[in-house]
Amino acid sequence: MTTRQTVLVVDDEPTICWALEKMLRGEGHQVVTASSAEEGLQLARDHQPDMVILDVRLPKTDGITALPQFLSATDNAPVVIITAFGDLETAVAAVKSGASDYLTKPFKLEDALRTCRTALQKSAQRSAPSATQPMSLDRSVLVGTSPAMQQVFRQIALVADSELSVLITGETGTGKELVAAAIARHSNRSRQAYIPIAPVALNAELIESELFGHVKGAFTGASEDRAGLFERAEGGTVLLDEIGDLSLGTQAKLLRVLEQGQYSRVGDVKPRTANVRILAATNSDLHDAVALGTFREDLFHRLTGVQIHLPPLRERRDDIAPLSQHFLAAMNYADPEIDADLLAELQRRPWHGNVRELKNSVSHAAVVARGRRLSITDFPAPKPGRDGEALSSDRSLEKIVETWTTTVLGEHPDTETLHADLLAAIEPALLRVVLTHTGGNRAKAAETLGIHRGTLRDRLRAYRIDEV
Template structure:
């Protein structure tokens, strides 16, 4: 545990302030709290603050606007931004304006504690924030509200301005290329070239020429000197997509770029310098490739300065709703409705093609619906897939119940019989299936249901089930 330091918590939710104060006092620190940025700034000037925990949504002055003021008032204390409305724009804006880290409500106290410990350790070494380019965020790039996507946004924000190489992993269609583009867009190289390339799509015999260039006469058809990818991207960023398919010989030359910042054109021995940031993406397991000898271990470690993993869509079903609305808005079908029942049905699909498959399905449905409210029949049949686990039946049932409850509350917001209504809607089907399963044996059905025979008899009578 570090020595006692003073922490300022600025949040208009008293429970958040209380929980963070208890946690940090337990660590041996002193805590002062404020419910507004203005009050927090006053306290920051009165105390020697080592860290500020700052909410984004505050009355009057918001946290992003107040962030540089807290850095000035505290002699650049570490600032951790917290918000219930986390998105990539907030994360990038926070980090670009000097925040040391980013938490999304609701967060676990153990995660907050780990973040605070790191921020306090960095507090003494923090330097003044530098001026940044105005942030131009393309809202059509990354969409997601799930905890998994919030973690991805946070990682992008934290690594964007560094020159570390980044390995982006995930299944096909999860959005790896979009993550790379976001890193390049929000980096300090944003005004230089960003060049994505898939080596597997290139002619194997010419791939080194494509990457490093060639001199006249280097091979048949090389009628003049030609700059390669790294030369054209000087000062910028390169994405090597499906890096696992790169030949071993080319891997060695790429390693030289990463280790020494040098390369040579094909047919030339003169070394050239490469001021290029390298991002790599793959849908394969590079650990297996290293074990099999098809991928260099030293290159693997060089590429994984930071690793960002995009989970498949089936593991972040809460993102389906915002993604659907986003795709419809992009197609100018924003007025086309998607109700909770339809969303529940979409969340039961396995989505083997991930976000890309969902986008295509929504586009198809919007065209078929011709402006009316969408229903499941407007969507194409699910695509078959391999090597993926189906959505569990428990999860599917949960989604159906959520959809039914949401729809019922929308129709009857002041209901006082919701539980009884749910039983009336669902219990008859359960009882009918159990009687069919036991061949009409009510004693056996009651035993399997875990209820008394008399209770079963009464419920069958109430639902008029023979």
């Protein structure tokens, strides 16, 4: 049975207040509403709510400014910020100011309900930390208005101040490095070094020297002691890009850094301490790499304290317009508007190179147009996929399955559980991605998968997958 709690809703839109009040009363809670921060603060002092739902855009005092006052008035009751302007700056400012969570209008009531349930559970168990003051933030270079990017902004805001490792996944060109930089910029380590590195770009023999440093004489050409990445980033943050390409030997040494906070320079046995936060990025599926034995499972779990996935541009076409205008504005282009016909054509393109390809195409068009409003003839032709054809996820998946099957049969030629083993290797990833896509809505996930909800429940239980 749900414990009756009190919720304060502060929003100047009557329909929002009405919908949230009806939803929460349906859960058995008491609800009081206000249309301004000033009215809300008085109700907060009078009713001492267990949770506050606070809009950012209010008639006089905005929600972010008023947030510390609500925390003070309610003895740090959880506050969920809602806003129609869901950019990264607002998300981070809200969390930095003490908000427990963040919703972007328009939101689905089931998403709001799930968020409220979590906040009310925290309220019932809370021993809340004191609120911090709002942080002055530079506007992020991450751009996007699509629901998918709003979810990425929310994840960045919630994880930035933690010490958790973060695995950032997504196709080449989606902006994984920008996500890592945003996490570092908004973290408690922001005043310390942030060093991104792509080990795959280095000679295999030099990777460990670059990461851990070396002592004089460790190898040919090592004429003096040299500090590695973890020493140079002491107290700060490092990004290991394309981490799936590390050798198993280097993976083992990286695991030691994550588990024990220690490493040794190449050619030395003396242990050194590493006080760094590790972010990792990859455009490959590490679940597949673990199944194939090319990536350590224990390292995978240590890296994925939190996982942030950047969807390809073809899955968030609503971001093409704001991205294009952002690139033009960065160039100080004379006429940065994108008309409807041009936008429609850009949204039809496949964008195999994702945001990076779009940026290059917009830059090309700006040079050709020479200040006039852009037209489609100013843009280069769409780039083909691999081998001159459109990229095929079916072909890529087929290749992965072929490689996996060949490897397993080579190691276990007499196996009698091949089909079950394949399902166990790929089904958990499928379920996780679909649940993330549906925001944790199991009914919608079951519909997307084409299976009964009970079957989905059984599969999640079998794989011990928590609800997203």
